[in-house]
Structures are given as C-alpha cells and as structure tokens.
Amino acid sequence: MDPALIHLVAEAAKYESEALERRDFEPQRRRFLAHAKRRRLRKQALSWLVPLAAAAAALVLIAHALRPPRALSFEVQGRRAEPRDWLTTRGQAPLDIAFSDGSRLGLTGEARARVMELHSDGASVVLERGALKAAVVHGEKTNWRFDAGPFSVRVLGTKFGLEWDPSRERFAVELAEGSVAISGPKLAPRCVVRAGQRVQIELTAGKGDGPCITLEPDAKAPAKPAVTQTLVLPPTPSAAPAAPSWQVLAARGDYEAAYAAVSLAGFGQLKQRASVRDLMLLADLARYARKSDQATQALLEARQRFPGSAEASQAAFLLGRVAADQERSAARGAEWFALYLSERPGGAFASEALGRLLECQNRAGQLEAARKTAADYLQRYPKGPYSRLARHVVGPLDVGESTAAASGGR
Secondary structure (H helix, E strand, O other): OHHHHHHHHHHHHHHHHHHHHHHHHHHHHHHHHHHHHHHHHHHHHHHHHHHHHHHHEEEEEEEHHHHHOOOOOEEEEEEEEEEOEEEEEOOOOOEEEEEEEOOEEEEEEEEEEEEEEEEOOEEEEEEEEEEEEEOOOOOOOOOOOEEEEOOOEEEEOEEEEEEEEEOOOOEEEEEEEEEEHHEOOOOOOEEEEEOOOOOEOOOOOOEEEEEEEEEEEOOOOOOOOOOOOOOOOOOOOOOOOOOOOOOHHHHHHOOHHHHHHHHHHOOOHHHHHHHHHHHHHHHHHHHHHHOHHHHHHHHHHHHOOOOOOOOOOHHHHHHHHHHHHHHHOOOHHHHHHHHHHHHOOOOOOHHHHHHHHHHHHHHOOOOOHHHHHHHHHHHOOOOOOOHHHHHHHHHOOHHHHHHHHHHOOO
C-alpha cells in the first residue's frame, strides 16, 4: 500500500478520536435517564390506578345500595301532583291517577279523594266520597292502604273497585283480581275479599251483603240526647236562606267546607257541647284536615264525657291512628291501640288494633313486647294482613314458643 495513503488514514483516525474526546455527551445522558424515569413512574401509576378505580366503583355501588329508596310520585291527568291535594271529579269524566310504579287509580262520578302519603312501596289514599277503581302493581314489598270512612283496605297487588257514600254510610268493595284485607265496623276480624267477591255495608240501615259481614251491634247505643224545642220564626221575604250546618256539609261528603264551617263557629265551643256522634265527626274532619291536635282534643273529649261507650273505645283506636300516622309517635300509638284492645278485645277494630300495636311496638324499638304481640297475632290471625310482619318479628321462635309467648303476653 502507498505509504502516503497509510499516513493520511492514520491522521484522520487520530483527528476523529480527538474530536470524540472533546465532545460532551452529558446532556444526552441526562435526557435518556429522565425519559427512563418517566416511563417507570407511568408504569407504577398505572399499577395503582387500576385497583383505585375498582375500589371507587365498588364505593359507588355500595352508596347506591345503601341510599334510602325514593318515594313514589304520581300524576293526575298527565300532570304532576302532590300529596294531600284534593282530587275531585265533580261529575265530569273519570279522573286518571298514575303512579310511578305503574299502579293506577280512576275516580268516577261525584268522587272526592286525597293521596295522603307516598312511600317507596306504596301509598295511603283516602276516599272521602264516590267511587274509585284501582289497579295496584304487585311488588316484592307492597304497602298500599285505602281508607273510606271507618273502613280500611290493605292491598298487595290486585284490581278492585271501592265506593263510599258518607250520607248513607254505605261502603262497598268489589275484587276483579287478587285479594284485599278489610277492617272496619260490622266486619269479621279476618276479612279477606278475593277475586269475584263483593262486600257491601250500609251502617245507618244496619244491613250488608257479602263475606265477613257481622251485623250484630258491638255495644248498646247511647241514649239520644233530648231535643230542645226552639221557636222558629218564619223568614221574612227578604231573608237569605240559612247556610247548611257543618253536620249537613259533612253528611254530603264536603269535608273541606264542613271543616271551614267548624273553624268559623269555633272548634273549642262546638267540642264542649257536641254529642258523642258529633264529637266523632269533629275528630274525623280534623283528621282529614291534618289537624292532629284538634282531632286529639275531640277524641279525648269523647272518652271523658262518654266513658264506657262504644264511641269512647273507638276514640282510643283513632287516637292511636293519629299518634302513629300524623304525629309520628309510635310509642303513643302503641299505648292507645293497647288500651282499645283492653276495652274491646273482640271489638270491630280488634284485628286492626292488634296489627297496628305490633307495628308501633316494632317501630318504637319495644322488641320484647313486639315479639309477644306478634305471637299473639299469629295465633289469632295467622293469615291476617300483619302476619308477614309478625313472622318477621317472632324470628326463630317455633310454634310452641310462639304459643307460650302469646299466652304470656295476654
């Protein structure tokens, strides 16, 4: 090889080596190390984020499961409505009431009703007059209640018709599907009406038709108060016709106008001189108007002035309803239901009072008393409307223990 060429190659190699020695690779090394560190941190973050995301999803599911169930809502003729709104047909076309769970009510004729309370599994409805048809959707837990005068209808899932005429004190229920449990005066303690059956009672006439009817009087009716004769002068030609009394308005089923007339006349004054029947009517008007204090006053007045009467015992039962349902005091409700049962163990409201006593004791945390009441209820009404609650409260007690508990609870 040419010696000149060899010398040139050697000089070039020496120059390249010196150039590489002079070059600073530190910035590139720092960038490489920083890039590697970022990749390592991303991998570590991903390894933590996956279980954290799973834990967050689990917490969301738990919070959703523990959240209290939302109460039902309802619409009237397609428009949102609120509890305790007056629902009146006034002889017009049927009024359609649709609930968020799929249940539907239809008011017909001269009907007047209120949806008093909404629950997650049902509602409480008061039919003040007229007729309604109900189609209640059956669920795992269903708590529907319909009150018409002194009668109460408890529903699981069914289709039925309900009627109440306060002027004649006429009650009727007819089942198209399923079954309902009915409580009220002149009915047997365990009154269950099934598909194809109809119950009709007219209290003022003392007659009825259908299953469960017991028309024997509960107690001797109190003597009617003496009628005071008054001089009635003929009205002058220009005199305006007298307004109907609150009793007449109540008999027509116009409870709102009747309560307004009572308020105008003075509830306290009317209460002091009212007959026992008027006291019970005053209490009903106050209950429908959600005036629990006035209802309590009228019922206590009936018990004080007419002790031992059937109305006085019925007042104890209604005081239990007011305390438990309107004043939200389960303990006071239990006291009144227990008092009614002590006065009328075989009365018209005995089965309902025993079931409500169990319900109130359970809500008030009176567990030992509730277990005894539950055992008693199962022994007396094994298929009654509160039997499911009673079996839950009794818990692990077997039949023998239940019977012993019931005997000890009397």
